[in-house]
Amino acid sequence: MELYHVEMLSAALFAIGIYGVLARRNAVMILMSIELVLNAVNINAVAYAAFLDPGRLVGQVITIFVITVAAAEVGLAMAIILRLYRTRATANVDEADSMKW
């Protein structure tokens, strides 16, 4: 298994995530897609750490931080999405377009 295999994998994941963000309308699904992007990051980080500079833990540290931050982010996002649901009775972000132009 070469580095670029992993890179391809993460790139694919990254792309899928972006696609999800662009294609999905439901806030939760968008959040999920963002999670995909973050996981692509994690994979890359670990891979680079393992392949390029073994011995240092930078990649792993990055991964851990990303996971933590992502968790917090999801929590916060969920809370706000709840507010959206409260005020608009929907989680569809397209209906939240009162501000434009």
Next chain:
Amino acid sequence: MMEADVHFELLWPEFLVAGLAFVIFTLDFFLRPERKNILAWVSVIGLAGILAFTIPYLLDENDSLFNGLYRIDDYALFFKVLSMAIGGVVILGSIHYVNRYLTHPGEYYAILLLSVLAMMMMAASGELLTAYLSLELLSFCLYILSGFALQNKKSNEASIKYILLGAFSSGLLLYGIVMLYGAMGTTSFAEMAIFLEGIEDIDGRLLIGLTLLIAGLGFKMAAVPFHMWAPDVYEGAPMPITAYIAVGSKVAAFALVLRLFAEGLLPAIEQWNVLIAGLAALTMLFGNLVALAQTNVKRMLAYSSVGQVGFLLMGVAALSTLSSNGLMVHLVGYSVTNLAVFFAITAFYNVTGKEEIADFAGLASRSPFLAAAITISLFSLAGLPFLAGFVTKFYLFSAAAAEDLLWLAGVAMVASLISLYYYLKVIREMYINPAADGEGSTIQIPGLLYGLVGILVISVILLGVYPDPVVNMIEDATAVILPGGDASTLNLR
């Protein structure tokens, strides 16, 4: 392989701000609702105290903790001071608004303080992951604050757009960081510089990494085309928070960007300066042109600050001692001016609850002070003399010209000419058009806002009349991140 002796005592300011935030959280429990203003005063006084402590404590201190992760130097100090000042001003300006429109003041002020902490860290971080973390901290605070008007649909919409896009952008940013890590095997600015010194051409990883980095930071700075969240968030967020986002997050973002590009990416400047220049031109033109078509004053200011970002990016594109001075000078002038105009508008909004440009008709007779304040600040934003904007723009554009970016400076001048047009439309409403029927009543401004706006306007004028002290401070700050040229080698007579 960390050194054993880490000078944690140098982090006192950060600790104190964080502590202050938690003090507010706890104090919130023990106060009856009508006494909540105490929280604001406590945090302001606390910030002032920390400010007073920090300046002498860290002045000319030059150290880097966790081998280069976290910097303590005049540059960081400058932005720490600036962030705390901005935070204090915003808190002061918020008081009446909070009482009138918002709930949960405790969280409000505490989170504000945390965001100040985040800003301080962003300016100080010397490594990508640290930068990312502090950036996320700031973002989280802003996500919450922008949605703080719970019952307000717009506020909520703003925060949902903000957080989703913010998360997305941080995804991009992270991917970029990791690519860079993969390409250079490091995430610290200093080592990146050393690496870039070594190579003659950049490979795909590096390219994608840098692009994603620029994209992610572009989102924070609200540079076109990563700016699209800005107008909606500005419009939806509570007025003081709009001011805070417009000023604070930009200051922090540029603090980070400037340090990153100066300490990390300077060796590859030929690679990216054209891109940044293009981004800058695009940003300033788009922002100002679209602002022409706005009818909501907050939205108009949002686009105008997007345009301002274009000016600031110019300083990055022409990165040199002179231009980073210019960037920071303009950043300061921009912050002061924007705070002035936003809180003048806040005062207006507190009374009338209106924020369309047309609603400002006849303000000159309803409240001469507000009208004058808004006029002066807008003229300053447009870069007219005797006001901060004139000097700072002149400085920034001169710097760009000095780095052979005269064409960009020309574009910037045209852009600020366009901006003058829509600023004048507001001034026309206030001075020339009479107030709509039944709205001729004079506007009473609370003494606090009166004083705050007054002080801000005065400092706008002072900055415009005699900027030399500020410029000197900034030169010291720049000397740290760009040791290449200090004022003496700048060929000054």
Next chain:
Amino acid sequence: MMEYAWLIPVMPAIAFFFLATAGRRLPNWSAIAATGTMAAGFIIFWFVLADWLSMESLPAVKAFGFSIDWMKAGGSTFTWGMVIDPISLVMLGLVTAAALGIQIYTWSYMAHEPRFTWFFAVHSLFAAAMLTLVMADNLLLLYIAWELVGICSYLLIGFFYERRSAAEAAKKAFITTRIGDVGLLIGILLLFAKTGTFELSAIFALVENGGLSDTVITAAAVLFFLGAIGKSAQFPLHVWLPDAMEGPTPVSALVHSATMVVAGVYLVARMFPFYEHSESAALMVTLIGAFTAIGAAAIALVVTDIKRILAYSTLTDLGFMMFALGAGSVTAGMFHLLVHGFSKAILFLAAGSISHGSGQTDIRQMGGLWRKMPITAVIFGIGALSLGGIPPFGGFFSKDEVITAVFDGRGLFFMSIALLIGFMKALYMGRVFFAVFFGKLKPENEDAHESPVVMLAPMLVFAFLALTIGFVALNYTDAYQGFGYFVFAGEHQEAFHLNKGIAIGSIALAVSGFILTWLAYVQGSLKTEPIIRRFSGVHRVLINKYYVDEVYQWVIDKVVLVFGRFIAFFDRAFINDIGVNGTGAIATTTGRLMRYVQSGKLYTYAMGMVVGFLGLALAWWVS
């Protein structure tokens, strides 16, 4: 006394500033102030003349002048200077005398005018400017005075500005002369560019010793003559003078017959060296002079308004003078100028007293008035006979001088033209004279009356002058050997010489002219109607002044003003609304279109970011 000559113009100037500032408060003083200063100037003139005549070695002294620095710029100095020489002395005499007399006349003529003071103020200013003009020793000062007399004539013609016609006439006069002045100014600029000085003496020196190329000399001569055409109302810029009769009669007498309109003639005489050295320019002067004279005389034969008849006769005489100058005789020109000045002055003044006494201006409404106003009749008669060229009146001498000069300078053909002009002069003078004073008195003129003494006195003086002035042509002492000798300060003798044949011929023509008109308008045996009917076409053309005015009017209305309006429209509609506003519109429209990128939908924003990132990467990759 001669070093005080500069006081002559300064005197009326003082009067002007006094009246213009303090005049409103003490109106009674206006007449005294104006006339007093004028009289002072007149007296000074006589002393100066005496000095001049008493100077030994007269031939050596060409001119007596002095000057003051006016401004220094870019290394060159501009001076104001005065010069006394024969030509300026002649003009000084004419102007001071005429101005003085006419001001006295005006006392009663304008007595009931509300703007009495204003009249005297402008009158004094005019006198000052005219005197400066004739004494100027450099082109700059000459041009300044030239413009000032122009504006004075504008103000005086427009004196009754409540009358639309007067206002229009004033405007017409000023603008028409201004067109000529363009030529004059360009001529001055040309000379300054070539010689670097305005000094006449210096320029003449260069002309004499060939310091200027012939083309320059000719160009300058022609340009100066353009100025003269405007001021002296030569064809094609003659149209303003007849209209100028809208002004008060004293103004017509002084400004538009005796003095200002001859400024052009004076200019040509003054710049004579140029015409000596440029045959083509001189020929141009001759032709235009002759052409104007004949054309105007023909009109004078048919129009019926007394002042207009006089106006056209003025045109004729001006043309006549130019004719003489073009033929190369300054003497004749200046002499006729002098004589014509007084004769025409009394004609106008008399005409004024006629309309003052009878209220008529159309000669068809007059007739037999000599019973009512005999003195006026006598005076008018003197003037008419003088300009008609009947000996021994002054006009005879000058006319004869001119014809002789033309014969010497231009030969037989032009002389015959001159004779023809002389004959026509006699015809229209006779016509107006007989038609007004003889024949039967019309009933409506029963209560016509003679004018008061204040008006008659100056007329009588002028009449005496007109009667006698011809004799100054003759040779009396060694100091004064005739007018020609005087004018040329004895440089080359041009004493008065009577060419018998020409004299007899011209006398015969003049007398026959008067006899014909006597037959037509008094004795009645010669009927004019059949002639008019016979040449009705010609008559109509003449009555309508060859339609020149109509053509000009059409050009102004349909070309100049329309063009102006078009440019004004173009400026607003294109340069402003499209050029300036368009730019703003483009900016606002672009903004209005671009804002729709901001759809409000989340995914658009995300897409924006992705596109931006890809675009950056692509751009970077390409670069």
Next chain:
Amino acid sequence: MVGVVNGIDSVLLFTLVATPFFGAIALAFFPADRHVLIHWYSRIIAASGLAIAAYLFITFDTSDDLSKYIVDFEWLPSLGIRFTLGLSGITVPLVLLNAIIFFGGVLISWNVDHRPKDFFIWLMLLVAGVYGVFASRDLFFLFFFYELAVVPMYLLVGVWGSSTDFGTFLRTKEYGAMKVMLVLVAGSVLVWIAILAMWMEAREITGIADFSIAGLSQVEFSDGFQKLYYPFLMIGFGILAGLWPFHTWSPDGHVAAPTAVSMLHAGVLMKLGAFGILAVGMVILPVGSRFWAPTLIGLGTVNVLYGAISAMGQKDLKYVIGYSSVSHMGYVLMGLGTLDILAVDGAVLQMFSHGIMTALFFAMVGVIYQRTHSRDITVLEGLGKRMGITGVFLAVAGLTSLGLPGFSSFVAELLIFIGTYRTYPILGVLAVIGAAITAVYILRMLGKVFFGPIDEDKWKDLTDANRMETGVAVLLTGFLLLWGLYPFRIVEIIDSGVVPIMERFGS
């Protein structure tokens, strides 16, 4: 701030610039309803300025070196910006001009009763800016004051101006104000670009960051650079000078502006442009200005003829005068374009005398408009009977503008004609013809408005100019006559300022 102040004269110069500025700030603290107080205060400020300017003018020693007028402070070292004031033979008359017109404008504004406080504050700021531009010896501050002079125009026109409906088209005061402001700032953008370019180039050549005119004029800019950047200055300043085809802001601005502002606008503001071309462009970029001189003089000729002809086509008094200023500024530009010393002298003198003349024009038009509420020359007729004084002074202005000897414009135009004819004979002829066209529209205007029968019952209670307005008119007329009859002194002063500039062109 390390700096130098050389003696009493420089102190006076500084005071001159500072008086209206601090005067405005002080006025901000006046009670807004004490109109009489405010008016008298402003008059005193203006009068003191006039006194100082007159003193500087009279005592100006053309032989002496000018260092005694220098005020110099370090302001922003890191860019090499210094606050430097100074005088020269060119600026002294213009400073005096500004003082005169400011004084006249304040007096003529006796009838401003709508928010007079704000009005005079902005007016003083405008005047302060103009003083500053004339006095500044440092490009940054020249630009600084230049913008300062432009800014107040917006509110002065927008708030105290008047909208006019011309039937086929409408000119609102908002439109006029917005246009004046934007066009002038657009011009200043070009100037700004040129200033930065020169600064940058000089910094690379000499290694010294320096905005001072004196310093930059010593720099040997390459020919290519000069030819490239002189147009920025020429057009940028030219816009303010009403250079064709960027002139339309001026007539529309006049139509909208109140009297005093029109006086300052045409009297002084437009002069800033020509002054900039002369004192910045020609001084710092001689090669460029020589290269572009034919263009400048060509455009100037277009100004002269185009302005005059379109003035013929106007119905509104202010449009007539507005376009006549376009035409007269054309003479100034021509004079500058010839690079002939006489013509440049004439151009500066023309700036002065046109300033006074057009101020007189607008003052009298303001009188008429205030009395009759009309500026339409097809409506007004025969006013001379009721408004004799006004008529006389309007005629004085008119005769001055058609170049009648005895008034200062004649001297100026004569010099310009001479210089132009010496260098470009054809254009010289065109210029003279332009003066003739001027006569046409001026006399047309005077004839229509003041001559002819008056509509007795319509203008029954029409009053003439009052003491105040007459005083202003007399003041202005006095200067026109003074320099017209005996220009020796002012020409001497101007010459002393122009000669050193011309020496750079070796003429």
